[in-house]
Amino acid sequence: MNIYRTRAGLRHQFRDVLxxxxxxxxxxxxxxxxAQLDERDGHVYDTQTRHLVATARGVHNFSLGVLADGPHWCRYAAEHGLQFLSSAHWDDDRQGYxxxxxxxxxxxxxxxxxxxxxxxxxxxxxxxxxxxxARGELERADRVLEDRFWDSEYELYADQxxxxxxxxxxxxxxxxxxxCEALxxxxxxxxxxxxxxxxxxxANRFTRDVTQATDxxxxxxxxADWEPDLSYNEDSPRHQFRPPGYQPGHHAEWAKLLALLADHRxxxxxxERARELFDAAVDLGWDDEYGGLYYTVDADGEPIVADKYGWVHTEAIGASALLSRTDDDYLEWYDRLWEHARDHLINPRYGNWYERLTRTHERDGxxxxxxxEPGYHPLTNCWLAMRVLEEAPAAFDSGRC
Known part of the structure; x- marks a missing residue:
């Protein structure tokens, strides 16, 4: 039996990351x-850098700890991070983070x-x-996104x-x-x-309208007018933030968000689209020889960067958990993804997730x-799986393993 179909197994993984x-x-x-803790042993390698995303993810993570009835110190840790986010990262003169x-x-x-x-x-x-x-910070972030990034002509957000x-x-x-996730x-x-x-x-504009241009x-x-730039960074396949190609992890992540939207609409x-995107993620991205999902692929599923990233697999776990509520077939992927993570991506000593491995699951640096990535992806998707287990326990019925 997959222990991650149980509350105890999921909570254990959730607390390990925290x-x-x-x-x-x-x-x-x-x-x-x-946030700069070495993923192998936890030693701090940079005490000074404060990255906006890492700060925000830390607040999110410890807030989830409160919501999931985690360790008592989660509340203090969330308060500590939110205070820094709202003061040090905020530029009051220019009204942005x-x-x-x-x-x-x-x-x-x-x-x-x-x-x-x-x-x-x-x-x-x-x-x-x-x-x-928190409410004041939510209202401020919402105002900046609305006033500065929202493009009403295309009904999508500008980037930077x-x-x-x-x-x-x-x-x-x-x-x-x-x-979309934040909204x-x-x-x-x-x-x-x-x-x-x-x-x-x-979600409608991007996953249905914009994607018509790429099948x-x-x-x-x-x-700027939302035409695919198919040559973008084609000479930099390992670009840290904007690599070329299709990302199986983002197909799974959008599948997760559409499944969450379906709870309200x-x-x-x-x-239907959530299933299509998840299926595309595993059809294009799963490495049949070594297991795991590639980082980037071309339209035929040939790997561009064959590395295995931890976040990709956690997002597929969250999506498969949500989709399993209406289709048992996704439980097979849920189990397979956890098995792969346990064997390769989760640090066996501490329970945190490695950021990146080679195709053959070696650490290359x-x-x-x-x-x-301070644990945001594994915590988020453990939390979602726990919610599925609590709200629809039959979906994880061990008798269906």
Whole structure:
């Protein structure tokens, strides 16, 4: 039996990830989180860098810890991070969130929609958890996204701007996906219908309309008028944030979001498209020889970057858990993904997830850098699986293993 079909197994994994980061991630001198912990043994390799996304994800993670009745220190840790997010990262003169800090000093004030989306997500989860100041932060992040990034002509979000709010021409899938995620969380936290309506609009526009140009697959990079830029970064296949190709992980992630939207909307296309996108993720991305999902592929499923990323597999786990509520076939993928993660991607000593492995599941480096992944993906998808187990326990019935 897959232990991750049980509450105990999921909670154990959830707490392992939280415990890996706490208390070493808290900085009581500078403030905020030290997110740069070595994934092998947890030692801190950078005490000063503060990345907007890492800060926001930390607030989100510890807020989920509160919501999931996790360790008692989750509330303090969430409060600690939210205070830093709302003060050090916020640029009151230019009304936006700074991307990168050294201590409390801004070193990169580029305005990324992606980063602002994570602030909205963090504030929404913090509001659900009852963290002081969360509502004000949610309203502020929502206002910036609406006033600065929303493009009413295309009904999608722009991607980035200078510190003075000059918009770049580039448009991207990833920012819109994470705004959709944040809007869903804001809807849950506030009960305001407008958040759900906007999430639906973005999902409909991107996963149905925009993808018509690429035969239903999710391309990552676009021009200012939302035409696929198929040559974008074609000479940089390992670009950290904007690689070329199709990403199986993002197909699974959108499948997850559509399945969540289907909990609130009755349109049949939501679950139909969610299944299509998940099926595309595993059909194109699964490595039949070594197991696991590739990072990027071409339209025929040939790998461009064959590395195996932890976040890709956690998103597929969350999507398969949600889809299993209406189709037993997705339980097979849920079990297979957890098996692969247990064998290769989860640190056997601490329970945190490795960021990246080679195709044959070897670690090719320390995976250090300012833009780290502080447990947001495994925590989010463990939490979703726990919700499925609690709300629809028959979906994980061990008799169907």
């Amino acid at each position: 415990n890996f980061y706490y208390p070493d991630c808290l900085d009581t001198a500078v403030g905020g989180y030290v 700074d991307w990168l800090l050294e201590g409390r000093t801004p070193t990169d004030r580029t305005r990324y929609c992606y980063g602002h989306a994570f602030v909205l997500l963090a504030a929404a989860r913090a509001l659900q958890a009852g963290i002081p100041g 701007a200078s510190s003075e709010w000059d918009l770049a021409a580039y448009r991207g899938q990833n920012a819109n996906m994470h705004v 869903l969380a804001a809807s849950e936290a506030t009960g305001e219908p407008r958040f759900l309506e906007r999430a639906y609009t973005v 239903g697959l999710l391309w990552e990079h676009y021009t 009755s349109e049949p296309w939501l679950l 320390p995976n250090h850098g300012p833009a780290v």
